[in-house]
Amino acid sequence: MSEERFECIVVGGGLAGLTAAYVLANAGKEVMLVERGNYCGAKNVTGGRIYGHSMEKVIPGFARKAPVERTVVKEKLSSVSDGIFSTKEFESCDPRIPGGKSYTVLRSKFDRWFAEQAEQAGVMLITDILVEDLLVQDGRVCGIIASGEIMEADIVILAEGVNGLLAQKIGLKSPVEPDHVSVGVKEVIGFNKNLIQERFGLKDGEGLAWMINGFDGICDAFLYTNNESVSAGISMHVSRVDQTEKSMPEMLEDFLEHPEIAPLLEGGTLLEYSAHLFPEGGAKTIGPFYGDGVLIAGDAAGLCVNFGDTLRGMDLAVESGRLAAETAIAALEQGEFSREILAGYQKALEASSVFAILTSREGE
């Protein structure tokens, strides 16, 4: 049996898992975070603009300390018909969207920084290890199995991202269906900082978020300015992939070479190429969020939305990670880990900005 025992084990070192582990450690709990990438941020893909409200609750003033790229001050929203862009430009941010200030981020930097904060708070961070299975006894999750070793915990938080393979194994998640997820392909293109500011009409520290709907008739596209790079990509519902003869990389090339986009990116250097799924099934496809001894946060629980003018899952990952940790802390203090006790997490989510955002466009 195991030699190691923790009050909580968190699976997945993306924003949901890092937040959960950080909050637990700050409350003095013994917490281990297991990430399969060789560092936090290595496997994580985003557009990426993070709305700051949820991070602000976890690390007040985070934007002054964390490696955020730029503060989004300018938004563009385009719709494309027969290759012609129709674009409106406005100041950030849309009052219908809860969240306030937003920032562009590169996950390889941001998550790495957050992991350092978590370790300083007392989290035992293990990277480069895949959690293969969950330890379940008498119907209750009570640990993990990784590299053939059992590690026990009073509570396990699953923050393993969109596929949710461990949550599937214990029947808390259905296999991912093509109409519940989208796939995104993205390039990060490096530039001199002054050139970015000149081309996009920005000052030092200011950023642009640009969403483009209906590109190539079938996908959405996005472009975000970072400090010394631009993140540009496309996304499409997986159920639509066979409605086009073009591959995703070909559609990304079309986007990057479009006359509206190409002049803005001319002379840049490709720094990163990535592809990833994200949940896009809407409020009806999310959850369940808990079971006996287990809580699920972030993309693993389906918490991500794409409204066309905004694509957001990072703030929902942070908020759900925090609420999962708070539920776990209360359960640890009572010494009770049944699903009835952990049901408080669902109530907290329903009362939080997570559900406010998920349901904010219902009926539109």
Ligand SMILES: Cc1cc2nc3c(=O)[nH]c(=O)nc-3n(C[C@H](O)[C@H](O)[C@H](O)COP(=O)(O)OP(=O)(O)OC[C@H]3O[C@@H](n4cnc5c(N)ncnc54)[C@H](O)[C@@H]3O)c2cc1C
């Ligand atoms: C192309 C694209 C564009 C996007 N744009 C935006 C945007 O602009 N703004 C926004 O807010 N959101 C955006 N999103 C969504 C956002 O990136 C996600 O909602 C967010 O990253 C979810 O965080 P998470 O911590 O739940 O999951 P993830 O960041 O996916 O983290 C899960 C972690 O778990 C690890 N893991 C998985 N299985 C195991 C295992 N068995 N053992 C150990 N570790 C494991 C993974 O390696 C990973 O690090 C975008 C997503 C994509 C794909």
